[in-house]
Amino acid sequence: MPEPLPGIARDQTMLRRVNELSVLSVLRDGVPRVLSEIAERTGLSWRTTSVVTESLEQHGWLASGDADVKRPGRPARRYRFLAEAGHVAGIDIGAHAIGVSIADLAGTIVATHRVKASPRDSADKRLNATQATVRAALAAAGLSEADVWSAAVASTGIIARDGIVTKSVVLPGWTGLDLATPMSDLLGCPVTVANDCNLATLAERWRGHHADTMIYLLTGVRLGTGLIVSGQLHRGSAGAAGEIGEIRELGWHDAAERLAAAAPGQHRDRDRAAALVFAAARHDDTTAVAAVDRFAADVAGGLIAMTLTLDPDLVVIGGSFVHAADLLLPRLRQHLERACPHPPRLEASQLGDEAVGLGAVRLALDAVETRIANLDSTIQLSPAAISGNRLLPASPAQGIPRTLPND
Amino acid sequence: MPEPLPGIARDQTMLRRVNELSVLSVLRDGVPRVLSEIAERTGLSWRTTSVVTESLEQHGWLASGDADVKRPGRPARRYRFLAEAGHVAGIDIGAHAIGVSIADLAGTIVATHRVKASPRDSADKRLNATQATVRAALAAAGLSEADVWSAAVASTGIIARDGIVTKSVVLPGWTGLDLATPMSDLLGCPVTVANDCNLATLAERWRGHHADTMIYLLTGVRLGTGLIVSGQLHRGSAGAAGEIGEIRELGWHDAAERLAAAAPGQHRDRDRAAALVFAAARHDDTTAVAAVDRFAADVAGGLIAMTLTLDPDLVVIGGSFVHAADLLLPRLRQHLERACPHPPRLEASQLGDEAVGLGAVRLALDAVETRIANLDSTIQLSPAAISGNRLLPASPAQGIPRTLPND
Structure with a gap:
């Protein structure tokens, strides 16, 4: 065991800060915990945990209260993160x-x-x-x-x-x-x-799907994408990553319009028209099925190029057409499996408009x-x-x- | 100033290791340095630097020698990283x-x-x-x-x-x-x-070009790509990132073959045939210029899809056709500028076969x-x-x- 280094102020305050951040990160999930739980999760000694936790409470980050009064003996104090700070x-x-x-x-x-x-x-x-x-x-x-x-x-x-x-x-x-x-x-x-x-991609990573590399596809009247690479949102050097729709030949600029045009009658609201087409396709209406096939093929063209570039674990479909995931996912999956040596998982977003x-x-x-x-x-x-x-x-x-x- | 935390063995050994890694990383470039320089670059105190450096020398990572004998006073010892360890x-x-x-x-x-x-x-x-x-x-x-x-x-x-x-x-x-x-x-x-x-992409990042996000294009009889995203090599979830050439319509699988076919006569070595075409194109031979134009357009198709996906700072062209960078780079640049809202820099690799x-x-x-x-x-x-x-x-x-x- 090497002897301890001579302590110097900078190192000590940095070490203290690392320990504080470590305790905060353990309590950040909002679950109140006793000192022994905090010590176990941080890997810090009981003594260090106690000093750091009490200091964080004193400075307004944590609140504490007695817990487990049903258990015999002196009740342990539980500490919780003051999220409302x-x-x-x-x-x-x-x-x-x-x-x-x-x-x-x-x-x-x-x-x-x-x-x-x-x-x-x-x-x-x-x-x-x-x-x-x-x-x-x-x-x-x-x-x-x-x-x-x-x-x-x-x-x-x-x-x-x-x-x-x-x-x-x-x-x-x-x-x-x-x-x-x-x-x-x-x-x-x-x-x-x-x-x-x-x-929306960041939200999927936070509250939805955990994938190391992920493509998020926003569907609806407008098609857009977002990328998670190595667990991080990748915006590109000028914030222009995921702009695959710039390739006009893929047809992303008017894919939703062409889908909506297959709806019977005149509709100013293309989201509503698209919903009618999806509903008709579920009843095997030939025109509607062809329009959905075409839309899925248009979307797949861009997804294939992005998938071959990134080899993601997961593609998540979000946006207003997510209610038609039952129609879109199997079609997109087929296109990706045909074109990619390593097709990613394909899932629908659960987050909705928020x-x-x-x-x-x-x-x-x-x-x-x-x-x-x-x-x-x-x-x-x-x-x-x-x-x-x-x-x-x-x-x-x-x-x-x-x-x-x-x- | 907060009072120091009670020292515990785990924290002290970790702190010591962090300081050792810090000193090693400062000396890793091979330049011999005196203690005051090491202290300045690590931000550690002179005393800590001295203890850590002497320990690293004692354990075989560093060698030291007197330096600056021309200066008056006691010569300072310089420490250098023992790369040959x-x-x-x-x-x-x-x-x-x-x-x-x-x-x-x-x-x-x-x-x-x-x-x-x-x-x-x-x-x-x-x-x-x-x-x-x-x-x-x-x-x-x-x-x-x-x-x-x-x-x-x-x-x-x-x-x-x-x-x-x-x-x-x-x-x-x-x-x-x-x-x-x-x-x-x-x-x-x-x-x-x-x-x-x-x-090859990793080597470009190490010895060639420093870009946060970069696409490396290997040219030659075979076309391939590698990606640096956020400073790291991105291999994809199954090592299949950068396989844009899987899109047959882009023509990457036979782009070099078609280029080589424009050479006069029969050639078993397509690298050699391609070199003849590049040479003829430099002399404005119409067939050769058309073949180079076509090759650049083929390559650009894939580069555009990858650039729109990633929005890189830089695209580096390497591989055996790098000797024709004078012909390829301006053509590729034109394609990228036409197709991408934020065209990346485009440069030739300097690393060669190695x-x-x-x-x-x-x-x-x-x-x-x-x-x-x-x-x-x-x-x-x-x-x-x-x-x-x-x-x-x-x-x-x-x-x-x-x-x-x-x-």
Whole structure:
């Protein structure tokens, strides 16, 4: 056994911080635990666990209470993570709706507010409606702007690292827009911005499917994809990963339109028309079956190219056509098995409409985790120290990055 | 300043190991340094640096000598990493040649031996020739099998995690072959196996281009690709990433053949025929220019699909057609710029024929680094402790993984 090194302050405070983060990560799931359980899970000695846990309680991260009063002897104290010490906001700015979810530090959604929007709304109108929705969601949660430590915005389009929309073909006035600044002005906290499809992918990884490498396909009137590579969201060097639909020959730009055109009668709502086609295909209507076959073949073309590039474990189908997974999955599976030496598993998303907002919550929580992990180890780790980090510096260029770190 | 935690043995030995790894990583580049430089680069105190460095010297990792005798006063001791404490082997089993490189722990190649092979050789003949080449390379380096701590084998085909070739269309008897066992039997050390194109990609990342996300394209009679995602080699869930050429419509399977067919006369060697076509194209021969245009368009089709999937910073062109980069790069650039919203940089590899072998050396070094980092912190970190890890356990299933860890 080598003799201990001479202790120096930097090493000791770093070691203490590592132990604090270790105890926090064990309790982060919200389950109250006694010291012996925390010691076992962290691998720390009972004595170290006790010192670290008591310090975390004293500084506002943990609450404790007596437990197991039914058992004989002195009751053990249980410690639980104070998830309500801080909150984050997940903001989903869609073409047809704007949704805001407020979550505590454990990721539990404490309030959600959603308003309708029109794809034809001006950028100003959409941003004002977003700010009003944030305020309404906070009011519903009984919170104020000052309680939000971090926020993330989901938007359609290609989003650069500084939170600017570099390309959006869906919303008027959206290309070139800075989405981070108006939201950080409102909330006074760092705001990250990411593509909606990427955030739905992050939500799948968080609450849905655990795969090391995964392709998420957003279906509906618009087709989009998001990637998880080695467990991390992969956005690409300019946030343009997963844009396989740019290959016009694959037909992704009008695949849903062609599917909807097979519906009898005239329909302005293509989601509704597509639903009619899927229903007719379930009753073996020849035209509808052919349209679904064609749609699946169009989608498969892009999925095959992405699968051959990445060799993922899993492909998840989400978005508004997920209700037709019974029709789409077997067809897509057949195409992938025919074309790929190693076809991935193919599954339907279980998250529904909330996927994008949930992904924004996850991204905002990740920013808080990063702040906790990066806090100077000579500063006491406390909710006040982390929320004290919440105000944006005067110069955003030197400040906390507003977009997703490069993966 | 928080008071120090009560020291416990586990934390102290782990802290000591972290400090040792920190000093080793600073000296790993081979530059001899005095204590104050090591302290500055590691961020450790002078006292800790001194204790750790002296311990590393005592245990065989470092050598020291007086330096700067021209300066007044007592000369400072300089410490350098003993790269020659151990060696690794990079083994490239190709269709036309077998090459073995022996490198020290700093990655310096100390000997290389290369023999010709024929694509028609049986698997047995090829494996025997490989073992003979390993022995010849070791003899040239003045080393024996026992000096090799780790080896990596590069092979064509899709390679599973256990070192089995799951698919090879190039070499007779190659599919289903276990490449790890015969090499570990010879060398008595853990052997990892990976696809040749993936290893060329790893070499580019190590000695060539630094890009966070990169596509490497191996050109020549065979087209292949390798991926770096978030700084790591991405092999996919079954080692089948980058197999975009499986899409027959892209024409990758016979692109080089069609290029070579444009050469005047009959040629058995298609590499040679292709070189004639490239030369004629440089003299504006219409047929040759059309053939090069067509080849570039074929290659671009696959590169576009991969670029739209990954949004890489960089595409590197390597392999035997790299001598025609003057013709290929501008054409590929044009295709990518036309098709991709964010076209990546496009560059030619500078590594030449050695790329695959160099990548195998890097992979073997990575395995040593992993062993160093994972050594139980209660065991003294010494070359003997690491090379003592070199013998494979009786049951390979429970032992050190023989293939690349999943990325």
